[in-house]
Amino acid sequence: MKDGPDIARLAALIGDPARANMLSALMAGKALTASELAAEAGIAAPTASSHLARLEAGGLVRQRRQGRHKYVTLAGDEVARVLEGLMGLAAGTGHLRTRPGPRDAALRKARVCYNHLAGDLGTRLYDSLAARALIRAEGESVSLTPEGAAAMAAFGIDVAGLSRGRAPLCRACLDWSERRTHLAGSLGRALLTRIEELGWATRQGESRIVRFSPAGEAAFRRDLAPI
Amino acid sequence: MKDGPDIARLAALIGDPARANMLSALMAGKALTASELAAEAGIAAPTASSHLARLEAGGLVRQRRQGRHKYVTLAGDEVARVLEGLMGLAAGTGHLRTRPGPRDAALRKARVCYNHLAGDLGTRLYDSLAARALIRAEGESVSLTPEGAAAMAAFGIDVAGLSRGRAPLCRACLDWSERRTHLAGSLGRALLTRIEELGWATRQGESRIVRFSPAGEAAFRRDLAPI
DNA sequence: CGAATGCTTCGGTTAGCATCGAAGTATGAA
DNA sequence: TTCATACTTCGATGCTAACCGAAGCATTCG
8 A cells, every 4th residue: 555655755765874964964054065964974075975966865854066066954944843853763763772961951942943942942932923813824834813913023124125036934843852833934044043143142163052052042032921 | 953853753753664664654633553554564572562653652653452452543633744744744844745636536525634624625625714703813823613513513513522632623734645734633633523424524544534525525615614 | 184375484596786896087286 | 366164976885774594482282
């Protein structure tokens, strides 16, 4: 019974450790070059080149040539969402869960999910927006209420500009650590950008960790997520 | 950068064609025996036995011995959700999308997603319940409103009994064909059961297709999803 | 108690693929 | 032009795992 699309091709593509490491690295949202990805995966350049060709053929990543560099990004939000879902399952069914280190704790608190905020603070933000009726969840497609649009504008976000884009404004994304939803879509991206602009948080090196300053986290809880 | 859980193990597990076919077959929700799954995957019994052992070790399926049979089911809703997500991605990025046959059309209209209703009618039901404020979506966790509980009781569902269970009553599940949400959780399962009880629809053989009778579909649209 | 059915273990074969070194191509810098 | 860097192609190697036949248990049926 092969009802439905062919899963195996895609899962096998993700299922190689080297490729999985590349994809995980790309979850940080930044475009990485082929050599950087090779280093991330711990493999030689030729091997990485072969893997990247397959990932692109499989539609999981996009490549953009610039000079003699080749910049690679995830192919889109949907890919990121599926990867996040797999992480959730792997975290739950994963065998012999080792004691989470400080690095892991930081990841669970706040991290980048491709281009928006995830982790404890990410889901907290989402819940708060929903509780205050600034967003309304109608299943997968989340919409911004008029009050929400006003609040976002007050926070310094060009909602009208975002709405003009082709990408959906709001989207729900399932969090692997919290097993709850956080906000994706172009608004989710804009919020994270604005948070960084305001100096509330900075990305930690090349990792997915988003490090909030004490003052930044206080401001975040006051202005964006006052439950 | 191996931030986050180990995806590769899990994806590799799903990534083998034989195992993927088994998992797809199990998405129909019914428990299948090892030999049935071997037939689904088109492999010999010993091979299937090995695959099933790995799937169980990986936490993707559960096995229950009964006499000389071994009944296999998916390990839970979360597994089904991830598989459905992979199908969505595969349907989108899948190369050379063949013209959907009549079988495919039926799948897209109404099918079983592990234990609840998915496809066009599934998302329609979800949207209708949300529009009439019978359910309220707060991200991933959907809740039943008092009005919703009354409506469900009127439809012949023992809401109180379901609430006593350990499983969540409502859950959002992303649809691979519609790319929208449908209703999972114990209420989702109960609704599908009730729909079959009323004779509105029957499962098509061993496939995931749910075949509505003309009268059944009319009743469904009138009683459950009047937009 | 046989006989049949369902599943599992074992051993050996095979195919696929990840891997890297070396050589090749393109871009940019000196 | 010449050299260096970034990436790709090619060829060879080695490992993993999918696969099945045969034999071994366990359960059920006659």
